[in-house]
Amino acid sequence: MEELLQQVTNGLAIGGVYALVALGYTMVYGVLRLINFAHGELFTLGAYLGFTFLTSAALGPRLGTGWGLLLLALLVAGLVAVSGALLERAAYRPLREAPRLSAVVSALGASIFLQNALMLGWGARFQVYPDEALPTSAVTLGGTRVPVVRLAVILVSLALMAALWLFVNRTKLGTAIRAVALDRDAARLCGIDVDQVVRAVFLVGPALGGVAGLMVGLTYGQIGFTMGWSYGMKAFTAAILGGIGNVPGAMLGGFLLGLAESLGSAYVSSAWKDAIAFVVLIVVLLVRPTGILGERVAEKA
Amino acid sequence: MTRGLVATAAAVVFALAMTAAPFVLSTYWVDVLDSVGIYALLALSLNLILGEAGLYDMGHAAFFAVGAYTTAILTTRLGVPLLLTLPAAALAAGLFAALVALPVLRLRGDYLLIVTVGVGEIVRIALVNDVGSLTGGANGIFGIPRPFLFGLKLRTPEQLFPLIWGAVALTILVFHRLSASRFGRQLRAVREDEVAAEGSGVNTARARLTVFVLGSAWAGMAGTLFAAKMTVVSPESFGFWESVLVFTMVLLGGAGSIPGVLLGAFLVAGLPELFRGLASARMLVFGLALMVMMVVRPGGLWPRRARGAS
Numbered sequence: 099m100e101e102l103l104q105q106v107t108n109g110l111a112i113g114g115v116y117a118l119v120a121l122g123y124t125m126v127y128g129v130l131r132l133i134n135f136a137h138g139e140l141f142t143l144g145a146y147l148g149f150t151f152l153t154s155a156a157l158g159p160r161l162g163t164g165w166g167l168l169l170l171a172l173l174v175a176g177l178v179a180v181s182g183a184l185l186e187r188a189a190y191r192p193l194r195e196a197p198r199l200s201a202v203v204s205a206l207g208a209s210i211f212l213q214n215a216l217m218l219g220w221g222a223r224f225q226v227y228p229d230e231a232l233p234t235s236a237v238t239l240g241g242t243r244v245p246v247v248r249l250a251v252i253l254v255s256l257a258l259m260a261a262l263w264l265f266v267n268r269t270k271l272g273t274a275i276r277a278v279a280l281d282r283d284a285a286r287l288c289g290i291d292v293d294q295v296v297r298a299v300f301l302v303g304p305a306l307g308g309v310a311g312l313m314v315g316l317t318y319g320q321i322g323f324t325m326g327w328s329y330g331m332k333a334f335t336a337a338i339l340g341g342i343g344n345v346p347g348a349m350l351g352g353f354l355l356g357l358a359e360s361l362g363s364a365y366v367s368s369a370w371k372d373a374i375a376f377v378v379l380i381v382v383l384l385v386r387p388t389g390i391l392g393e394r395v396a397e398k399a
Numbered sequence: 400m401t402r403g404l405v406a407t408a409a410a411v412v413f414a415l416a417m418t419a420a421p422f423v424l425s426t427y428w429v430d431v432l433d434s435v436g437i438y439a440l441l442a443l444s445l446n447l448i449l450g451e452a453g454l455y456d457m458g459h460a461a462f463f464a465v466g467a468y469t470t471a472i473l474t475t476r477l478g479v480p481l482l483l484t485l486p487a488a489a490l491a492a493g494l495f496a497a498l499v500a501l502p503v504l505r506l507r508g509d510y511l512l513i514v515t516v517g518v519g520e521i522v523r524i525a526l527v528n529d530v531g532s533l534t535g536g537a538n539g540i541f542g543i544p545r546p547f548l549f550g551l552k553l554r555t556p557e558q559l560f561p562l563i564w565g566a567v568a569l570t571i572l573v574f575h576r577l578s579a580s581r582f583g584r585q586l587r588a589v590r591e592d593e594v595a596a597e598g599s600g601v602n603t604a605r606a607r608l609t610v611f612v613l614g615s616a617w618a619g620m621a622g623t624l625f626a627a628k629m630t631v632v633s634p635e636s637f638g639f640w641e642s643v644l645v646f647t648m649v650l651l652g653g654a655g656s657i658p659g660v661l662l663g664a665f666l667v668a669g670l671p672e673l674f675r676g677l678a679s680a681r682m683l684v685f686g687l688a689l690m691v692m693m694v695v696r697p698g699g700l701w702p703r704r705a706r707g708a709s
Contacts, residue, residue, distance in 0.1 A: 133513075188690070199455075199654065200697040201693075203689060207647075208690055210685060211683055213686075214680070214682045218680060369524075370528065372524055373521045376516075376520055379517055380502065380514060387506055
C-alpha cells in the first residue's frame, strides 16, 4: 500500500511533465499538422536555463525558494517561449506550404541543431541542480512520506492545464486557435490572422514545455542535453494516445502514460520501463485508432 | 529528353567513379564508402515504403537489427557461412514486418510514424534485455566470421567494397524495375489518393502490406552485410538515431527518386565525415544544413521526375 502510493504520486508527477510537454506537441500539430521534433529540446532548454539561474551567484540565492521559484518559472517560461517563436520563424514558416514531410525533416534538423547547441553551451556532462535549490521537505500522506516537490509538480501542472483550457476555450485568441486547427483556409477567410495564431501556439507550447523542463530539474536534480529526445518522444506518444490535436486528450494521455510507466516499472519489469509507453500506445491504437479522445483528423498529403 | 541524357550521363559517371574508388582512395575513405553503401541499401529500401507508397515509417532500424542479429546468431552459434544467412535475414525481417504491419498498417500518417518509432524502441530494448538469451544483451554478439566470396575471404574495406556496392547496384536495378512495374504504379496511386486507388481496383491493403514487408526484408539483408563489415552487432547500432538518419536520407534526396535517395545517403552519411574538422560543432552544422536544405529545396535535392516530363 505504501509502495503503491509512492508509485502513484511518482507516476502522476512524471505524468504531469509528459502532459505539459504533450500540450506543446498537440497544439502545434492542431494548427500546422506538424510534429515539432525540436519541442523536446525546448523542454531541455528550460531545464538548463533553470540550472543557470539557480547557480548564478547574483540570482541563485533569491530564486531558490518560495516566490523566487515562481519568478524563476516565469523567467524560464518567457525565455523558452521566445526561443519557440524564433524556431517557428526560422525553420517552419518558410515550409508552411511545402510538402508535409519537408517540414518533418526541417524539424529533425532543428532538433539536432538545438541539441548540439545545448551541448556546446552547457557541456556534454550531466549537470546537477544545486542542493540548496532542491526542496527536501516531505509531507505524510496516508502513512507515507511523499516529497513536497512531487506534489507541487502535480499541482502546478494541473493549474497550468486549467489555465490553458481557459485560454483555448474562453478567449478570443483561443477561439482563433481552434478555428485554425479546424480549417486553416476557412479561418483565414473569416479574417483570422493565421500567422498570429501560429506565433501564439509557438509561444504558449514552448512556455509550458520549458516549465516542465525546470520541474524535471527540481524533482530529479540531474539534467543532460539529450533528455529532450526521450521525454519528447514519450510526450508525443502521450499526445497521440489522447488523440492528437486534442488538448484534454494530451493531458489525459500524459497522466495515463506517467502512471503506466511508474506502476509498470515497479510491478512488471524495470528493465522494460522505456518500452512501456510504446506498448500502451500500440494496444490503445488497436482498440481506438484515433486515440482515446481523438476524432478523425482530416489528412492531406 | 535533356533531363534523361543528364541522368544517364550522371549514372555512367557515378558507376565509373565507384568502380575506380577502391583503387584510388585511402583505406579510410573506402571504409567510409562501405558504410555509405550500407546506408544506401537501407535508404533505398525505406524509399519503397516512404517514398513510393507514402507510409511514414521511422522505425526502419528495427528490421535492419532483426536481419543483422539473425546473421550474427546463425553464423556464431550454428556455423552457417555468412552469405548463406542472407535469405534467413530477409525472411526474419520480413516476417517481423508482417507481424508489426497487421495491427499498425491501417493507421494513417503521423500515427504510423510514432508507432514505428515505438516498434524501433521496443526492439532495441528487447535486444538490451537479451530476449531468449540469444542476443547477448547490451554487449551484443562478437566474433561474427568474415564472408567468403568465390573462395576469397573478405576482410579489408577494399575487399568488402565490391560486395556492398554490388548489392547496391543490384538493388538499384531491381527497385528501378519495380518502380516502373504495375506494382510500382499501384504504390504511387496509394500514396497520391488511397480512395481513388481503391476505386480503380487496387487492393490498397495488400499493396501496403507487400511493400512494407518487402522494404523491411531488404533492410534485413542490409543487416547481414552490416554484420559482415563490423563482425560485431550490438543494440546501440540500431537505435532511434539510425532510423532518423535513414528517414532524412530519403527525404533530403527526394522521396521516390532513386538518384535522389543515393545522393541523400552520401550527404547524410558522408557530410559528418567531411565536417570532422569542426570537431564537436559538426552535428550542429549538420542540423543547420538539414534545415537550410529543406527550406531551399522542399521537394528534395534531386526530386522525382514530374509526370509526363521524360
